[in-house]
Amino acid sequence: MTANSLLSWTPAAIVFDCDGTLMDSECHWEEARELVLRGYGVETPDDFGERTKGLHYTECGRVMAEAAGLAPAVAEQLTAQLLEHFRKLVAADPVTIPGACALVQHAARFAPLAVASNCPRDVVESGLASAGLLSHFIDVVVPDATLRPKPDPDLYLAAARACGAPPAVTLAVEDSYCGILAASRAGLRVLGVGPNPHERELALVDMWVPTLADAALLDWAGTRESLTASYARA
Template identity: 80%
Template sequence: MAGNSLLSWTPAAIVFDCDGTLMDSERHWEEARELVLRGYGMDTPDDFGERTKGLHFTECGRVMTEMAGLSAGQADQVTAQLLDHFRKLVAAAPVTIPGASEFVRLTADFAPLAVASNCPRDVVESGLAQAGLLPYFTDIVVPDATLRPKPDPDVYLAAARACGAPPSVCLAVEDSYCGILSASRAGLRVLGVGPAPRDEELALADMWVSTLADAALVAWAESREPVGACVRI
């Protein structure tokens, strides 16, 4: 669906990814991966960040275990090391993506908001809290024993339910192919955000912007009919 169509529509709810969409934490994942692999005497391949972008941390740990030539039984150890480094890096320097804070505040005036993330809940909530954004979200949905991680649709389906809206009238805001695939499989319309997208990302996204500070996107958010902020207490 063309971007013009998306900007003539008001979603019943908006579900945001967190890493790379709201919080600039992809840099922390990259550094954490480098630290772990370096500990096993390996350099991180140049394309590794793109290959693992948006994946659940357990899957990333499994891939790193294979790359390091370790046994499958060591995957939990590698994943734990990855999360430990990541948590420390995020806590030391939480940074929002440019335009994200203002866009969240604008959209909260006309739609309930949720987060669907592959990150651990404590990392998502801590980062959003430090950015002053946590109260704007009705729910934070992450994989658990009953919800499969992206690219499966579970977290987006659960986030739409938490907002009280059918997926077909919800908007997902995503920066990775893994996340876009998850949202698309759940039946949400998708706003992609970030630098030049790949063909497979463009094919699934209803609209793509380089930043949430995009002038046309901000004007759209400002023009929606306010229904009152949906703020979690």
């Protein structure tokens, strides 16, 4: 699908990633990782943010243990410390991505919305609530005992199901390769967002925009009408 055809299409539902897509929290993850690793006398590798972007926080803890040269058993402790720092940083400075509020508000008028995130539920919901966005979403889907984290497709499949739409007519909005891969595996069409996409990301998305404040994207969302077809909830 080309950019032009995506912007002439009306999805039956839209599922948003949260971190880095709706909420500007990647900087908080970066600072939290640095605080944890510094406590073990380790400087954060230059490529660490790119390596861990979009990963589930438990997987991030494992990668941090490797970077610090610590035993794998320490990963759980690092994960707990990471979440503690991250929660404090987000609570002190919740910030939305430019264009996120306008896009969500426009989209909620023509399609059911959900969030699919690898973050803890309390962090996602508190951040969206602080931005005045939480009420626009039918569901917030996060990993649990039955749903595997991204890059597995479980979260996107569950989110589309919560919206009552088949994956093939549902749009995912993502900023990371991990999330794009999950949405693609689930069979959703994908809108990628961010300033510097890699080729591997561009190969999987239907359209890429540098920002959710993109004028053509907001104009598209503001002029859509709800589909007349209804989809039975699974």
